[in-house]
Amino acid sequence: MEQTNQAFNPLAVIPLTLVLYDYAITLDKEVEYVWTKSTSVVTLIYLTLQYFGTIAMMFYTIILLWNGVNFNEGQL
Numbered sequence: 001m002e003q004t005n006q007a008f009n010p011l012a013v014i015p016l017t018l019v020l021y022d023y024a025i026t027l028d029k030e031v032e033y034v035w036t037k038s039t040s041v042v043t044l045i046y047l048t049l050q051y052f053g054t055i056a057m058m059f060y061t062i063i064l065l066w067n068g069v070n071f072n073e074g075q076l
Contacts, residue, residue: 012064019057023050 030050034043 012061016057016061019054023054 034046037043
């Protein structure tokens with residue numbers, strides 16, 4: 001009989017936690033150097049990559065948790 005382990009795996013949350021921690025500790029510098037300056041192409045590229053990556057990481061983590069990924073069995 002095949003048994004599946006759908007338990008919560010904390011490894012699925014570690015990457016998102018690190019991304020959010022990095023965002024939290026650099027937010028003051030982002031406000032100082034990005035939000036208070038005039039809008040330029042570089043600013044728009046930075047903001048797009050910064051927030052698109054964070055949102056994508058959130059969705060990926062939710063999908064991993066929803067599917068009950070088990071890293072020990074090598075399934076992603």
